[in-house]
Amino acid sequence: MTVADKNEEKWVGIEEAANHLGVNKDTIRNWIKKENGIPAHKIGKLWKFKLSELDEWVKSGKSAIDN
Numbered sequence: 001m002t003v004a005d006k007n008e009e010k011w012v013g014i015e016e017a018a019n020h021l022g023v024n025k026d027t028i029r030n031w032i033k034k035e036n037g038i039p040a041h042k043i044g045k046l047w048k049f050k051l052s053e054l055d056e057w058v059k060s061g062k063s064a065i066d067n
Contacts, residue, residue, distance in 0.1 A: 009043075012050040020051055021058070037062045 018025045032047060041051035049055040057063055 008024060009050050009052055011043070013049075014047055017049040017051070017054060021054060031063075 011066070012020070014025050014028050018028050021028075028040075028047075032040050039055065039057050040047045040049055043046075
């Protein structure tokens with residue numbers, strides 16, 4: 001994916017991010033609180049994600065690290 005593609009990629013919320021990763025919404029919230037590197041961006045009062053960043057994070061192995 002090129003930089004231009006990432007810039008055009010839509011932002012998704014916690015529910016869609018959880019569905020994409022196959023986890024519960026509470027799991028996403030816990031990962032954000034633990035600051036384990038999940039690529040989350042706060043926009044206003046909402047947490048938003050880019051699915052490509054989530055995929056890269058999982059592939060990096062950082063999602064498996066327990067804090």
